[in-house]
Amino acid sequence: MPLYVFNWEKGMMSMTIRPFILDGNEVAANIKALVEGDVKKLIAGGIIPCLATILVGDDPASATYVRMKANACKRLGIQSVRIELPGETTTEQLIREIQQLNENPGVHGILLQHPVPHHIDERAAFDAISIEKDVDGVTTQGFAQNAFGFAAFPSCTPAAIIAILDHYRLPVLGKHAVVIGRSPILGKPVSAMLLNKDATVTTCHSKTVNLEEFVRAADIVVAAVGKPRFVKGDWVKPGAVVLDAGYNPGNIGDVDYEACLPHVSAITPVPAGVGPVTIATLLKHTVAAAMKAQGY
Numbered sequence: 089m090p091l092y093v094f095n096w097e098k099g100m101m102s103m104t105i106r107p108f109i110l111d112g113n114e115v116a117a118n119i120k121a122l123v124e125g126d127v128k129k130l131i132a133g134g135i136i137p138c139l140a141t142i143l144v145g146d147d148p149a150s151a152t153y154v155r156m157k158a159n160a161c162k163r164l165g166i167q168s169v170r171i172e173l174p175g176e177t178t179t180e181q182l183i184r185e186i187q188q189l190n191e192n193p194g195v196h197g198i199l200l201q202h203p204v205p206h207h208i209d210e211r212a213a214f215d216a217i218s219i220e221k222d223v224d225g226v227t228t229q230g231f232a233q234n235a236f237g238f239a240a241f242p243s244c245t246p247a248a249i250i251a252i253l254d255h256y257r258l259p260v261l262g263k264h265a266v267v268i269g270r271s272p273i274l275g276k277p278v279s280a281m282l283l284n285k286d287a288t289v290t291t292c293h294s295k296t297v298n299l300e301e302f303v304r305a306a307d308i309v310v311a312a313v314g315k316p317r318f319v320k321g322d323w324v325k326p327g328a329v330v331l332d333a334g335y336n337p338g339n340i341g342d343v344d345y346e347a348c349l350p351h352v353s354a355i356t357p358v359p360a361g362v363g364p365v366t367i368a369t370l371l372k373h374t375v376a377a378a379m380k381a382q383g384y
């Protein structure tokens with residue numbers, strides 16, 4: 089969104105780029121307002137939508153995120169069941185726990201907080217979640233269905249990124265989107281989702297040669313690399329849209345926000361960007377799973 093301003097030094101009008109701050113709290117509030125009606129409908133019919141969260145071990149950041157999810161559920165009238173397992177839990181024990189939740193008709197969504205301790209086979213645990221209750225979009229089947237454009241709940245952070253683009257009507261079709269990161273619940277699914285919206289997608293990762301050059305060519309940059317302030321200001325093409333999915337300690341994103349600001353046309357901050365929309369998306373999926381289970 090270019091803006092013409094008077095440049096006093098040159099004594100003339102010149103074009104500058106006015107960055108648009110993509111407000112995650114606004115998008116999240118919008119999603120929650122849409123979900124509220126369905127929550128009321130379910131409760132009127134005697135059903136309380138319910139999300140089960142599983143936290144394994146004592147990682148303080150993960151504990152915070154699970155607490156944030158439980159609080160967000162409570163505010164919207166969604167029940168949350170919090171399961172906390174010790175760090176020594178085995179893959180088999182975790183899978184048994186998940187199977188019990190699969191069989192519990194009062195539970196509509198299951199969320200296993202990532203990461204789990206290293207000795208656990210996280211993929212096997214994610215894949216133990218039944219597809220109907222995979223509101224966090226972490227199963228292999230859910231990923232595949234989404235990538236092929238069939239119905240399934242997408243991973244929450246990728247869905248949040250798409251929700252922000254949609255909310256602000258930022259064009260994706262024909263744009264060159266560069267995703268930095270290829271994790272199974274973020275980089276890979278967001279690449280597939282952008283592709284399904286007709287972007288030309290490049291997925292960069294730790295083995296990409298000349299990563300900066302790819303970013304410099306991007307109309308849309310999605311930073312999902314897990315390294316604080318990784319994306320530098322001079323990597324970003326003038327007018328690019330930058331979405332920061334980073335959640336590094338100290339609430340620091342993967343983008344050097346201040347350095348990128350003069351170059352971008354739109355950008356998500358951290359905090360108050362992708363994060364709150366991720367949680368709102370989880371609530372939306374949980375309520376949708378409950379609606380579907382009730383035959384709506």
Ligand SMILES: Nc1nc2c(c(=O)[nH]1)N[C@@H](CN(C=O)c1ccc(C(=O)N[C@@H](CCC(=O)O)C(=O)O)cc1)CN2
Binds near residue numbers: 244245362363
């Ligand atoms: N099973 C999953 N595990 C993890 C996911 C996920 O989507 N599913 N995502 C991340 C972390 N995450 C949710 O779990 C998450 C991180 C940060 C935020 C957030 O809203 N952050 C706030 C700032 C935090 C604060 O206020 O203290 C913000 O950005 O404004 C939401 C979700 C890893 N694991």
